Amino acid sequence: MGPAILNSRAQLGIKAPPVTIEVLLSGGLPKFNIVGLAEAAVRESKDRVRGAIISSGFSFPQERITVSLGPADMKKTGGRFDLPIALGILAASRVIPPESLHDFEFYGELGLNGEIRPIPGALPAALKAKDAGRSVFVPIGNAPEARLSSASVFVAGNLLEVTSHLNGYEPKEPQQPLRPGTGNANAPDLGEVKGQQLAKRALEIAAAGGHNILFIGPPGTGKSMLARRLPGILPPMSEKEALETAAVSSILHREIDLKEWRMRPFRSPHHTATAAALVGGGQDPRPGEISRAHNGVLFLDELPEFNRHVLESLREPMETGCIAIARAGREAEFPARFQLVAAMNPCPCGYLGDPRGDCGCSAERVRNYRSKISGPLLDRIDIHMPVQRPPKECLRPGATPGESSKSVVARVRHARNIQIKRAGLCNAQLEGDALFTHCRLTPQGWQLLEKAMDTFAMSARAHQKVLRLARTIADISHEERILPRHVGEALGLRQLDRQG
Numbered sequence: 387m388g389p390a391i392l393n394s395r396a397q398l399g400i401k402a403p404p405v406t407i408e409v410l411l412s413g414g415l416p417k418f419n420i421v422g423l424a425e426a427a428v429r430e431s432k433d434r435v436r437g438a439i440i441s442s443g444f445s446f447p448q449e450r451i452t453v454s455l456g457p458a459d460m461k462k463t464g465g466r467f468d469l470p471i472a473l474g475i476l477a478a479s480r481v482i483p484p485e486s487l488h489d490f491e492f493y494g495e496l497g498l499n500g501e502i503r504p505i506p507g508a509l510p511a512a513l514k515a516k517d518a519g520r521s522v523f524v525p526i527g528n529a530p531e532a533r534l535s536s537a538s539v540f541v542a543g544n545l546l547e548v549t550s551h552l553n554g555y556e557p558k559e560p561q562q563p564l565r566p567g568t569g570n571a572n573a574p575d576l577g578e579v580k581g582q583q584l585a586k587r588a589l590e591i592a593a594a595g596g597h598n599i600l601f602i603g604p605p606g607t608g609k610s611m612l613a614r615r616l617p618g619i620l621p622p623m624s625e626k627e628a629l630e631t632a633a634v635s636s637i638l639h640r641e642i643d644l645k646e647w648r649m650r651p652f653r654s655p656h657h658t659a660t661a662a663a664l665v666g667g668g669q670d671p672r673p674g675e676i677s678r679a680h681n682g683v684l685f686l687d688e689l690p691e692f693n694r695h696v697l698e699s700l701r702e703p704m705e706t707g708c709i710a711i712a713r714a715g716r717e718a719e720f721p722a723r724f725q726l727v728a729a730m731n732p733c734p735c736g737y738l739g740d741p742r743g744d745c746g747c748s749a750e751r752v753r754n755y756r757s758k759i760s761g762p763l764l765d766r767i768d769i770h771m772p773v774q775r776p777p778k779e780c781l782r783p784g785a786t787p788g789e790s791s792k793s794v795v796a797r798v799r800h801a802r803n804i805q806i807k808r809a810g811l812c813n814a815q816l817e818g819d820a821l822f823t824h825c826r827l828t829p830q831g832w833q834l835l836e837k838a839m840d841t842f843a844m845s846a847r848a849h850q851k852v853l854r855l856a857r858t859i860a861d862i863s864h865e866e867r868i869l870p871r872h873v874g875e876a877l878g879l880r881q882l883d884r885q886g
Contacts, residue, residue, distance in 0.1 A: 389454075390477035390484045392470040393491045395514060396462055397507035399671065399711075399718030400633055402514045406456045407467065409474030414450040420471075422455030424462045431465060435472045437498030442546045447479050461716065463670060465495030466505040469523070472496060472545055473552070486552040490540075491515045494525045500545040504528045506639035509632055512537045521560065523548055530644065531636050533564035534629065566647030573618030573649065577790040579611050581776025586612070588771040588879055590794050593619045594801035595858030596812035597851075598704070598726040598766065600689070602881070603773030604740040609729035612773070613685045614652065616727055618791040620683075621799045622648040627681040630721055634677050651682035653724075657691040661699045671711040671718035676703055679724040689730040690758040697763055700726070704766045725814075726767065730759075742775065765847045768814065768855055770882040801861040813854045813861070825853040827868045834873045852876045 389410040395402040418432045439446050453471055455462050470492040477484040493511055494502040504527030515522045516537035524532045529541045539561040542548045550556040576586060585601065589612055592599040601609040623631065631651055632642045655664060655675045666674035676684055686692060703709045707723035733752045737743025747755075764770070779785060805812050809824050816824060827835065835856075839849055855876035856868045865872070 390474045390487065392474050392477075392487050393520060394467055394470045394493055395491060395507075395511040396460060397464065397466070397510070397637060398460070400510060400637060400673075400720055402507060402511040403460065404514070404518070405460075405462065405467070407470045407474055408454040408456070409471065409478045410452045410454075411447055411449045411475075411478045412452065416448045416450065418451045418453075420453045420455065422453075422458045422462060423460060424455055427464050428455070428462045428467055431468045431471055431496075434465070434468050434496045434498060435475065438468070438472055438496040438500040438545050439475065441498060442500040442544070442549070444476060444481055444549075445479075447475065451475060451478075464505060465503070466493045466507075468496035469494035469502055469545070469548070473548065476549060482549050482552045489520055490523055491518075491520050492523045492548075493528070494523070494542075496545065502526070502542055502544055502548075504639075507637040508532050509534060509629070509636035509642075512539065513629065513633070529561060530564060531632065531642050533561050534566070534632060534642070536563045564644070566644040572646065573791065574611075574615050575791045576615045576619060576794055577788045579608050579615065579788055580785065581780040581788075582608055582612065582773060585771055585773050586788065586794075588769050589616060590619065590798060591855065591858055591862065591879065592616070592725070592727075592769055593794075593798045594813075594862055595768075595805070595854060596725055596814035597768035597855060597858065598814070599728070599769040599771060600764075600767045600882075601727075601729045601771050601773050602732055603729075604738075604743055604775065605731065605736045607773045607775050609773050610685075610687055613683075613687070613727040613729060614654075615791065616683050616725070617650045617652045619795045619798050620650050620725075621795070621802050623650055623681050624648075631681045634673050634680055634721065638673060638678070651679055652685065653679040653682070654685040654687065657686070657688045659692070659696065661693075661696045664696055665699045665703065665709050665722070666711050666718075666720055667713075669713060671713060671716065671720075673720040674709075676700065676709060676722040676724055677720040680721045682724060684724040684726050686726070686728040689728040690755055692758075694758055694760070697758075698760060701763060701766060728767065732772075740775065761845075764882055765845055765851070768851045769879045771879065772881055797862060801858065804861045805858075813858045816854055816857070821850060821853060825857045825868060826866075827853075827856070827873065828870065830870045831856070831868050831873045834870050835877075838873075838877050848880065852880065855879055 389408040392407045394405045396405050476482050502525040504525045508528035509531040512522050512532040512535035521538035523540045526543050532539045540558050551558045628648050635642050653675045664674050703722040709722045710719045732738040733747040734755045737745040856872040859872045859875050860868045
C-alpha cells in the first residue's frame with residue numbers, strides 16, 4: 387500500500403512555496419515520525435493531530451507512521467501542516483479515499499478537539515493555489531482573506547467537516563470570491579489645514595509623482611497634519627497592489643481592513659523604533675513597518691530623533707522597493723515600495739528662523755542636530771519643504787476653508803494617468819534611459835538645471851530628483867515638454883540643496 391499524498395504550502399517571507407506531504411503506514415512498533423526539516427512547532431503537531439483524530443471519532447492507527455514534508459531541504463515552521471498531516475493519516479488508513487485529496491491544498495492548525503484554527507499567510511498561499519489550478523481548504527478564520535484570491539475556497543470549522551466533504555457525505559460548496567469596497571471616507575481632508583499654500587502645493591506634487599517629501603518647520607505649524615492627509619489625495623490602489631499589501635497583513639496574522647480595501651496604508655512608527663521594527667527581522671524573519679506601508683505612506687515624525695543606524699537602513703529599500711533579511715540558515719524577502727513623508731524641526735529647540743520664537747541654539751548645535759540625517763538619505767528625499775506658521779487671519783472662525791482633498795485628488799489622478807500611460811509607472815520610479823526619454827527639457831530648461839548644479843554642488847542623484855520633479859510639475863500643468871518654470875519650481879522644492 388503506497389503513501390497518501392497531499393498538497394500544502396509553507397510560508398517563506400511573502401512567498402508560499404509548495405510543500406508535498408506524504409504519509410506512509412508500515413509494520414512495526416507504533417511510532418510517529420515527521421521528517422523534512424520540520425522545526426519544533428511542526429514536530430509538536432504529532433500530539434495535536436493524534437488528539438484531533440481521536441476527538442473526531444476515528445481510530446488512531448497503531449502502526450509506524452512516517453510523514454515526509456518535501457522538499458526536504460526547506461525549513462517548515464508553524465502549525466499550518468496539522469490539517470494535511472491528519473488527513474494524510476486518515477487517507478493512508480483508507481478512512482477517506484486518497485484520490486479525493488489530489489485537487490486540493492490544505493492549511494490549518496488543529497486543536498485537540500478537532501477544531502481547525504487560522505494560520506498566518508493564508509492569502510499568499512491561496513493566490514499560489516489558484517495559479518496552480520487547485521482548490522483550497524482553509525479554517526473559518528482565514529475565509530475572508532482566502533476569498534480575496536478568487537481561488538476556489540472551501541471553509542471548515544473542524545476536521546470532521548473536511549472528512550465528510552471528502553467522503554461525499556456532506557459536500558460543501560466553494561465560497562464566493564470577496565469583492566471589497568473601495569471607499570476612503572475616513573481619510574482626513576486637506577481642506578482642514580489652514581493656510582500653508584506652498585506646503586499643500588508640494589504635497590500635491592509629491593502625491594502626483596510618488597515623490598518622497600520632508601517638511602521642516604517649528605512646532606505646531608501643521609507638518610504632521612499635512613503628512614496625515616497624503617493618503618487622502620493619493621489615487622486608490624489597483625487590485626494587484628491591494629492584494630500585495632493585504633498579503634503583508636496576512637503573513638503578520640493581522641486582520642485585513644476590507645472597508646478601506648484600496649486606500650493606501652499609512653504607517654507612523656515612533657522615533658524609538660528599532661531597525662528590526664522598521665525594516666523587519668527576528669529569528670523567524672517578519673516584515674517591519676516599511677513593508678506594512680507597502681504601496682502606501684511611511685511617516686517619520688521628528689526625523690532626527692530616530693537612531694541614525696535605523697534611518698540608514700532605509701536607504702536600500704527606498705531605491706529597490708523591497709527588503710531582503712538574512713538570518714543563519716534562513717532568508718526572506720518582503721515588498722517595501724513606500725512613499726516616505728518625514729517631518730523635523732529646524733533646530734533642537736525648534737524655533738530657528740521663527741519670528742515668533744526665541745531660538746537659543748548655537749550654530750554647532752544646529753549643525754549636529756541636522757547631521758543626524760546623512761547626505762545620502764537626504765538625497766533620496768525628493769522634496770525639502772519649509773513650513774512656517776500660517777497667517778493669523780487663516781485661523782479666525784469663518785475663514786475661507788482651503789481646497790478640499792476631493793479637488794486635489796482629481797488633479798493628482800489625472801497626472802498619474804498621464805505617467806502610467808507614458809511609462810507604465812509614476813515619475814518617482816523612472817530610472818536609466820527611461821528617465822531621459824520621458825523627461826525632455828527645453829534648451830533653456832537644461833541651462834537652468836546645469837547652472838543650479840554648479841551653484842549648489844548638487845549630486846547626480848539630486849540632479850535626477852529635480853528632473854523627476856520637473857516632469858511631475860509639467861504633468862500637473864498638462865505640458866508635454868519640461869519648461870524652465872517647471873525646472874525652477876522643482877529646484878525650489880529642494881531647499882536643503884541650497885544650503886549645501
